[in-house]
Amino acid sequence: MHIHALTTGTVTVTTRWQSGSGSYPGRLLRALADPHHTEPLPIWCFVIPHPDGLIVVDSGIPHNANQPVWFPPHMRLVQRAARFQITGPQDEIGPQMRALGFDPTDVRQVVLTHLHQDHDGGLHHFPNAEFLVARAEWRAAQGISGSMAGYLRQRWPADFQPKTIDFAEPDAIFGGRATLTRDGSVYLVPTPGHTPGHLSVIVQQGDHALFIAGDTSYTQAALLGDQLDGVSRSGQLAHQTHGRIRAFARQQPTVYMPAHEWASRDRLAAREALPAGV
Numbered sequence: 001m002h003i004h005a006l007t008t009g010t011v012t013v014t015t016r017w018q019s020g021s022g023s024y025p026g027r028l029l030r031a032l033a034d035p036h037h038t039e040p041l042p043i044w045c046f047v048i049p050h051p052d053g054l055i056v057v058d059s060g061i062p063h064n065a066n067q068p069v070w071f072p073p074h075m076r077l078v079q080r081a082a083r084f085q086i087t088g089p090q091d092e093i094g095p096q097m098r099a100l101g102f103d104p105t106d107v108r109q110v111v112l113t114h115l116h117q118d119h120d121g122g123l124h125h126f127p128n129a130e131f132l133v134a135r136a137e138w139r140a141a142q143g144i145s146g147s148m149a150g151y152l153r154q155r156w157p158a159d160f161q162p163k164t165i166d167f168a169e170p171d172a173i174f175g176g177r178a179t180l181t182r183d184g185s186v187y188l189v190p191t192p193g194h195t196p197g198h199l200s201v202i203v204q205q206g207d208h209a210l211f212i213a214g215d216t217s218y219t220q221a222a223l224l225g226d227q228l229d230g231v232s233r234s235g236q237l238a239h240q241t242h243g244r245i246r247a248f249a250r251q252q253p254t255v256y257m258p259a260h261e262w263a264s265r266d267r268l269a270a271r272e273a274l275p276a277g278v
Helices: 026-033 075-081 093-099 135-140 143-148 220-224 235-251 263-270
Strands: 004-013 041-050 053-057 082-085 107-111 130-134 163-165 186-190 199-205 208-214 254-258
Touching (some): 004 263, 130 135, 135 163, 220 235
Parallel strands (some): 107 130
């Protein structure tokens, strides 16, 4: 089972977006006002060709991701702080999958780590897929409060109705899980903090676990240093999630792959695990 990492363009964020300090919402305001930006960062999506069927984790951005958003009112500040670079439709996830020999119409499940626009922007490429979202994430995205929190529902397909996940199976570290495959090798765990219902995907391969982390942290170093980003709504939950991931990695070699770090693909290729004793 060879897992593929694809990036749908890149994003530059403010330095205080990538690495924040203080409590929310002050931490968010400092991230939005920061005049300094990072170098371009990837927007990783993952294709898992499991025998049960194709699984995709996150769907990246569309080619018109920089189209202005006028509601909520602060969204223009967000778009200034997080700038996308994508050359055209050929950089979206569907064409990239076809270039690798995968047909997006064959995808069985699309797992969304969370519902921010750089993770749910390619939903239209998967007309036959079942979409999976944590119930807490789906709830957080609804209504005016969801719009104010940055969930851009107006960009979702009109018929978007994902299956919501409750993590009802026992898990000693994460408090619950949801298994996707009959062999138990692919499962979901709750990793809230960046958003209320953020989830991550674990793929068991031999003695290694591949941890598809979404935005649990922007880098592996941030995980190891328990560093918050600038936009995580709950610092307390993010710190708890970091601790649980490190506890998981102490039990078995774990390849940690956040969505916005170039090294994630290199770690995947080399099966480079988190340092022992994290």
